Amino acid sequence: MDKAYASVEEAIKDVFDGAVIAFAGFFSAGRPLELTRALAKTGVKGLTIVAQQVGTGNEEILELVVNGQVKKVISNYPFPRSATKGLEHPFEQAVRQGRIKVEVYPIGTFVEKLRCAGAGLPAFYTPTGVGTVVAEGKEIRVFNGIENVLETALPVDFAFIHAWKGDREGNLVYHCTARNYNNAMAMAGKVTIAEVETLVDAGGLDPDFIHTPGIFVKRVVEVGRPKLEKASV
Amino acid sequence: MDKAYASVEEAIKDVFDGAVIAFAGFFSAGRPLELTRALAKTGVKGLTIVAQQVGTGNEEILELVVNGQVKKVISNYPFPRSATKGLEHPFEQAVRQGRIKVEVYPIGTFVEKLRCAGAGLPAFYTPTGVGTVVAEGKEIRVFNGIENVLETALPVDFAFIHAWKGDREGNLVYHCTARNYNNAMAMAGKVTIAEVETLVDAGGLDPDFIHTPGIFVKRVVEVGRPKLEKASV
């Protein structure tokens, strides 16, 4: 089962207008830089972006925003940290002008929505967000004397992820805190596309230490070690 | 944070009458043999056992049953595979005679109940079990046109687990399919006790390849490599 693609362009060729795409990465760590850059060069538009950051600490997604490819964002920390910087930020401006819709969740809920989509579980209750705007309009239910809010799974059409090492069958290994959302998003993706720093043949990874089993991954493409500047947040 | 104990007896000293205890292991793989044997030598009783097998392929838990220490079993595959063998099996006899109560779940629901307990999520919906006895008396709810059953988290007072390697701070690594329930049960345990084949100092395990982070583990005790016969199932 050889899932290796020769280029990021080939690997993302079937991304369609209006697709829901999850992008892994937490600030500077674990972002699918090359896949996202390639997407910015395609004409696809009307995208829904599922990602922790949009623009701040994530210049590649910012490019999608600036290109007008983004319709909606589902996130947990989408805006610049500083209100002043935010006023000048193209994403925040697009939100203020109503050109991009935004849905925000606490990280724990955000990532569990992704995992549940991958795990075939349609919904779960969490105590996080009760009594806040996050729970507005949602069902509240008491278990063991504690209020909880009902949250639903978040499946995505494509998941763009970044791994340290991968084999041709899609087994992946991450490095340090660059792991972050990569596994949950791989699980949630109908089509999960992994850029990997190093691609090896099947058997080149220790089977006891695979972080994401290949069954969750449809395509793998080797991109080398990214050259990263420290992200501005 | 040194969590190492000198003996299994010390490590399980505070297990109390009526405790709910999860035992990892899937047939012959990944069972906490030494912890369970030590428990059989204590006088504790009225236990609720959470485990995949009871007695078949799990002779240590069978000892607890034979000793009359068990009040209830929560499981997914508790009985001998063969009906004929079952008639002679002490656990099945105890169930038939009403001395031990049994609750069964599909594996996916069983393990997710444990994970949810560890993850602070009180309940979830799953499509598994709808239209079967598993869903009797439980809430059914439609998401995206599919019926699901509401299942709740299953916290346990103690989790007995078995790891290949562990460090003194409770970080654990499992071997092959002996991993099975160990992580989910470690998460679910209010007090998680790990027997490990090899104990190392902090720093002796690769931080990228820890299967269960130490925060889920309260006590660690070194027991060496188990000598296992193939289990009769």
Place this chain on the structure above:
Amino acid sequence: MSGLKKVIIPEMPPLEREMIALRIANMLEEGSYVNLGIGIPTLVSNWIEGRDIILQAEIGMLKSGPLAEEGQEEQDRINASCQFICAMPGSSYFDIETSFAMIRGGRMNVAVLGALQVSAKGDLAGWNNPSRGLGKVGNIGGSMDLAVGARKVIVAMEHFTPGGEPKIMSECSYPLTAKACVDVIVTNYAVIDVTPDGLVLKEAIPGVTAEDIQKMTAAPLKVAADFKEMEL
């Protein structure tokens, strides 16, 4: 004589269990992820060597390999039937919460499961034989998750119970594993598709007619336009 009964079966001997497994192996597509249940389903693994099919062991392993040879057993590497197995290049181990995430999450292209009964609507009863007298408890294992989660469910079973009763029937009388989950039934006499229009007989073993199969089945069968002799 009152303790005996007459059972009508074809003159042709039925398929051996290994041959049921072979027929199913031939249905599997290259590039599939497949989970094999206990019993006849496990035998499918003997027929896929060299093919691009990845087996999942629900205990927590992908690309589970053949049974380990005597002396080569690794005590920590077993399948869901508690047999010692081999690893292969590209194998991976994971925890069982992830294993069942894969299963419920629709990543299994095919699950091959045994059954006690299958209904005309594709209901599956496989985990609890009421004759055992254990009531509403029993060994569920991974069967319910597989029946619900796999994209295609193939049932591998004998056409009759050991007592000569048909196992394919209008409604299951045993406790269900899952409702309307079965796509194809392969028995030692026939291949039957479960469709929105009911059961459709696709194949029968040589020497057995569609009429014979209908007589052996306690649910109405439509005969497929391309009904044919089973080839192995």
Place this chain on the structure above:
Amino acid sequence: MSGLKKVIIPEMPPLEREMIALRIANMLEEGSYVNLGIGIPTLVSNWIEGRDIILQAEIGMLKSGPLAEEGQEEQDRINASCQFICAMPGSSYFDIETSFAMIRGGRMNVAVLGALQVSAKGDLAGWNNPSRGLGKVGNIGGSMDLAVGARKVIVAMEHFTPGGEPKIMSECSYPLTAKACVDVIVTNYAVIDVTPDGLVLKEAIPGVTAEDIQKMTAAPLKVAADFKEMEL
């Protein structure tokens, strides 16, 4: 003159942010797992070197170490504030679903969080300053999970907003992070416990009286029987 206003503050200079962090570090027990939020909370890490306290970085790391020195940065190892950090013997990395399982699952002994406002009942408002004008969206990050999940929540903040308004008040006017979650408030003037009986003033910095703190606080304070001068 109409654009200016008069604010009453003590003659004594308030604590520096580093000193708020030190007071909190002294509250932490040996053997604790602790998560530090962005801002003043992060500074607590400067005061626990050599102590038996394990820090969690919610991005997915336990036993996160000190900031990496110039030239020693590993681009794949950052904390939730996007700072390059060091690993230590016993560190571990994990995915973020596991990180928040720990947090919600009650494994954090303490979370130290910043705040915009805290109410008399311990409600915390910290993620959305309405003056930014973004309505019901904003940067939530891990704050809500930490506020709900940690066994003890310590708020680290300045006593007043930059505009001189009290941040401790009867009811929060900003969007909440979580209800009734705060256990202790440590400001640059005081330590205040949140109890079922309301806010209890435990400590004030030298030269500042309980009466002064009450005047600086927009919610009623009880004065603890063991009220004392803050020691650092």
